Amino acid sequence: MAIQFDCPYCTSTLKVPDETAGKQGDCPRCGTKLVIPNPFTAEAQPPTQKEPTQSAPQQQPVEQTSNTEQTVDQTNDSPPASIQPAPMTSATSRYLRRRKKSNWGGIVLFLFFFSMMLGVAFYFYWIYGPRLEGSLVAARLNSQSAKLEQRLKPAGLGLSDDVIQSVNQHLNETPRRVKSDLMDLLFYGSEKGGLYVRLKPGDKTELVRVELTGDSALMDYISKNGVQLDQPRLAEYQSELKQFYTDWQHSLETGEDVHNLINYRNTVGLNSLMGGLGYHMEARVNNKIYPCVHDDFQGGLYFLVPKGTLQFEMTGRELKSGRTPFPGKYQVQVTQEYPSAP
Template identity: 30%
Template sequence: MTAGVGPQTSLSKRLRRRRRRNLQVAIPLLFGGLLLAGLVWLYWEVTPELSGRLHAHVAEEPPPPVHVTGEEFGVGPETRELVREYLAEHPERIATDVMLTEIRGTKHGLEIAVSASTRTRFVVVDLSQDPTLRGYYNEHAEELIGRHERQLRKAGKRFFQSWAELISSRIAPDVELLMEHRNRFVLAATVEGLGLVVHAVARDQPYPCVYERDNRLYFLLPRDVKSFRLEGRTLEDGSRPFPGNYVVVIRQSEAGQRPSSTPTDGDRSHGN
């Protein structure tokens, strides 16, 4: 019988092989975990933070109306003409303590206008004052604009269809439908990519962005508000695309005069 060969020796060999296999698995896992941790750390170190302090100014004039035809929403010519003619004689108007909205038929389509109430005023945030915010918009422009276009097309088509049904049935729209038109159609038609996914929050009351052009966001806030937060709003699908949170201080004019106090109640969930 040959010395050194037996059950104990075979067991030792198997244990050594098992340890080697375990090390072969453990070492890549260890390095993989370290690499992942490093990437997470690097992401947080190099990703600009969307927060800080911005300034807004009180607008001297209300923003201009927006014009649509209905064709851009995939609405047929007969429906477009029916709604246009009716709203030329009977504009859709909605008045709340925050804003006044009007949809009026014109020669070439519909004119959509947003005005301040007696309690509110337009304040404007210029995105170009913060390079990080402007960079975020540039980087995500395709995604934000695409989301906006899809929502506006859906809301616009729904608006024309619902009005065509009301006109044909000779039924007046109820308040719930009018508020749906304002919240989903008007406030989508007057903004662009970023305005759809942000809102102003003053004393825990949300106020929607009511107009967006040339890298400027317009909000209607109570006249005594001094400052507010600019942050992402939760959309109907549950998402919150904009991750930023800014403190915005209002100045009397674009040049920057003395700021104006704190709001009372607002357009909670775009409903007031």
Template identity: 65%
Template sequence: MAIQFDCPFCTSTLKVPDSTAGKQGDCPRCGTKLVIPNPFAAGTAAPAADTAPVTPVPPPEDAPTPPPASQAAEQIPGAPPVDVTAPRPRSSVTAQYLRKRRRSNMGGIILFLFFFSAMAGVGGYFYWTYGLRLEGNLVAARISSDAAKLEQRLNPESAGVSEEVIKTVNQNLLETPRRVQSDLMDMLFYGPEKGGLEVRLKPGTDTQLVRVDLTGDPALMDYISKNGAQLDQPRVAELQAALKNFYTDWNAMIQNQGVLPDLLHYRNTVGLNSLLGGLGYHMEARVNHKIYPCVHEDSNGGLYFLVPKGTLQFNIQGREMENGWKTFPGKYEVQVTQEYQSQP
């Protein structure tokens, strides 16, 4: 029959022969010295409590520190070998508490997400039903061919180029104006006699200039008054960067007698941006699923578009930016109802 007991330090279950009862040995797992219990002495009657002398209990000695696992355990000579089995798993009250706490926390998180989603859905419903609605119908007027002309003076002083470069480029364009012409539009870069640099835009051979009156929708006008400055920031930033590159490239062409800069690129980034405002920069017209640009924005609530000749109805909406987003969330159906002999 073998004696089975647990090591008090590493809790390994040990089995030894009966003949080793009461002897001292080493735990083969942690190397701690221990006394093998004697189960046969358990039935021996203890002396009476009133006759046994009271012996002071010495203070407990510090438990020996188990040696590192890397060191081999040394057995006392003559001590029998001790069998080792894997320690028995023990239940942990702390582990059970932590598991319950994690489950309770997860339930709270799920409940919070549920209520948050529900509130967001309710808020979205009310906003969609009763909130800002940038849609509806607007009217437009065709600008007669004689008056269909837009002009804008450029201001390169804040573009970060030297005054000498500005004068050189302006003088060159005064002597030789440059035109970018297509079926869509005709844009001219030129230096006027009074100095400086200007751009002039006219409709192309296949298009007409129309002015959309935005004042017909109070919600749209309120949107512009609240968001106009923010809408204009990307336009201004793009214009300033493009204007600096325009003067730099044009001056390099003059000095090196090189290739003419990409005028189509500068038509869009310099010419059109100088004619637009914050809202117009983000808008486009759709005619038969084709895109036509917004080319001007005045201070009286008017947006100007180039659309095919004879167009009587079209849509305007936010254009898709380079990042794939549409800043303007609205969409309007426009009816061309009259013609202006001169610009309003």
């Protein structure tokens, strides 16, 4: 016969020979020292955990049977048999599940507090960080000498030299003006070669130069985002300039007039005079929009505004895509006058 009992610590089922009754051994699963119960006595000795002493019976290693029951090996000289892990008990499974849930709870809690900290940091940056708003000053240019000029650069656009020279020569002989109450823009060629644009205020407008260097946050924004802001302007300018030469050459060959000069005034003429920041800016006077027409890259933006304007709002321009890349808004006071164009 054999004695069969459960380990009171890991609940594994153990099976040992009858002659080991009352002796002390190790549970092969959890390693706990325990006393093998004696079913032949009137009252079985309860399993207890004791420290081994010199007078205690020799500890017997326990090995696992093939049917997941445990037995005690009585021979100390033979090597211990290979032990196969017993199936996980329900108590162990519950413990592991609780531990896994506890780990996930800690991770979720950490992510929650981390997100809260990021939110607080963003809030304070938004409230107290650099803001693209405030007041700037501007000066009007003398109307008698106020003009802006720029040479167009068709090189690298895939146009033949014959087309470029033909159009430049024609506009040298016959300059083309696009005039309105807002502005007077002239496309003209030069005796030395090349094609130029010249911009003057219209009959009802004047040029003002806004000084940007008085706002450190704005200058920092320009320094960090200038290249990115200029990408859409440059792409539009190069594409439209190529089409400008193509349309004009077609006009010379067929005798047809170039009809979309106002579009070329804006996409070629004004884009050649501006940088990335100016491309994204506009002035608002009495809820009417007036364009930025020049960026001198020395901290000055030029706008066409109604004559006699004393203040206006400088803000971001909404693009055709619906986006407004420049997020700022400034109130501009026109406080002085330049004697001549810079």
